[in-house]
Each structure stands twice: as C-alpha cells, then as structure tokens.
Amino acid sequence: MRVEFDNETQLKDTLTRLQGKSELKAEPVRKLRPMVILKGISKDVPADDLIQSIIRQNTVLTELINNGGGENLKLRFKRENRNANLYNAVLSVEPKLYNKMLDMGRISVEYQRVHVASFSPFLQCHKCLQFGHTKLRCTADQNLCSHCASTEHDVGKCPNKDKPNSVKCYNCHTHNTRFNTKMDTKHTANSNTCPRLRAMREKINNRVDYGYTP
Numbered sequence: 001m002r003v004e005f006d007n008e009t010q011l012k013d014t015l016t017r018l019q020g021k022s023e024l025k026a027e028p029v030r031k032l033r034p035m036v037i038l039k040g041i042s043k044d045v046p047a048d049d050l051i052q053s054i055i056r057q058n059t060v061l062t063e064l065i066n067n068g069g070g071e072n073l074k075l076r077f078k079r080e081n082r083n084a085n086l087y088n089a090v091l092s093v094e095p096k097l098y099n100k101m102l103d104m105g106r107i108s109v110e111y112q113r114v115h116v117a118s119f120s121p122f123l124q125c126h127k128c129l130q131f132g133h134t135k136l137r138c139t140a141d142q143n144l145c146s147h148c149a150s151t152e153h154d155v156g157k158c159p160n161k162d163k164p165n166s167v168k169c170y171n172c173h174t175h176n177t178r179f180n181t182k183m184d185t186k187h188t189a190n191s192n193t194c195p196r197l198r199a200m201r202e203k204i205n206n207r208v209d210y211g212y213t214p
C-alpha cells in the first residue's frame with residue numbers, strides 16, 4: 001500500500017509511530033537517481049572503461065564520484081549514435097554530481113569533450129512495451145507490437161501498419177481487460193497520448209531526487 005503525505009514532518013511522524021510494530025512494516029519510497037546522457041563518445045573508448053576514464057580525466061569530479069564507493073556514477077546502458085564510429089552512454093548519477101556535470105556542460109573522455117545532457121529515467125521497453133527497463137534487460141519471451149497490440153510480431157514486422165483503424169495500444173487494452181475499464185485504445189503503445197504511459201512517466205519523474213526540493 002502506498003500512502004502520500006503533504007509534507008516531510010507527517011511522513012517522519014508516521015514512520016516513527018509505526019516503528020517496532022510487527023504487524024505493519026513501513027518504509028519511504030526509494031528515490032531514483034537522476035540520469036545523464038553523454039552523446040557521441042568514440043567507440044575507441046569501450047563502455048566498460050568509460051567510468052574509469054571519466055574519473056581519470058575530470059579531476060574536479062573525482063571527489064564527488066569517489067564519495068559514493070562506486071555507486072555515484074554508473075553506466076546504465078549504451079545507445080546508438082547516428083555516426084557509426086560513436087555511441088551514446090546513459091549514466092545514473094548522484095544528485096550533487098548530476099548538478100555539477102550539467103553545470104560543466106561538457107566533460108573529458110579521452111581526447112574528446114563530450115556533451116552532457118539530462119536524461120529522463122522514464123524508460124519503456126521496445127520488446128514488451130512495459131516500463132522501467134529497456135529491451136537489453138527485458139525478461140519477456142514475446143515481442144509485442146506497439147502498433148496493433150499483436151503478440152505475434154514486433155512493430156518492425158507489423159503487417160497492419162498501413163491499415164486504417166489497426167492501431168491499438170497493448171497496455172491500455174490489457175488494463176481494460178484486467179480492471180474492466182473503458183480506456184481509449186486507439187493509439188500506439190509508445191504514444192505521448194497514452195494514459196498508461198503518461199501516468200507512468202509522471203510517477204517516475206516525481207521520484208527522481210535532483211538534490212533539491214522544487
């Protein structure tokens with residue numbers, strides 16, 4: 001069960017009162033680390049060496065990185081860059097480090113100055129269309145089609161793409177079946193208009209700890 005509080009004091013009071021009660025266990029929702037994307041890293045720098053390279057060449061960041069015992073700067077996944085000799089890297093970072101890196105705008109990676117940008121931790125899997133992971137870490141057996149909600153093919157091989165009225169959102173359809181709701185399903189599963197996607201994105205973005213209270 002998830003309970004929301006108006007402020008920090010109410011939350012702390014409740015947690016204190018529940019302490020030591022064996023019938024009920026309470027803990028605050030874990031905050032998410034912010035993420036950054038580094039765009040256009042040379043493939044001469046293997047992703048496995050990336051973190052060490054950043055530590056070596058950006059001495060102004062060393063302390064902030066090392067404070068976390070290896071947890072403050074972590075490679076989450078790689079992305080293709082339009083240039084085949086380059087790649088993009090998405091990293092999860094500790095809030096202070098996140099703000100520092102964005103202030104710097106660029107960091108050194110070997111002989112390059114690589115642009116740093118904020119990256120939303122909202123992820124949707126292209127394989128199973130669920131949220132919170134990418135297809136690299138997907139454990140689903142089936143490919144689902146984001147266009148027509150078929151479980152037989154992925155969107156790349158969708159035979160219905162040109163057919164009018166074939167668009168159907170897998171996630172909204174499943175939600176309707178499971179909870180007996182009547183959400184509109186006439187959109188793709190990765191559409192910005194999908195109510196499931198919007199709700200999930202809001203939930204994830206609200207959990208990110210940017211190191212300050214807005």
Ligand SMILES: [Zn+2]
Nearest residue numbers: 125127128138
């Ligand atoms: Zn998946």
Ligand SMILES: [Zn+2]
Nearest residue numbers: 145148150158
């Ligand atoms: Zn399809």
Ligand SMILES: [Zn+2]
Nearest residue numbers: 169172194195
């Ligand atoms: Zn939808």
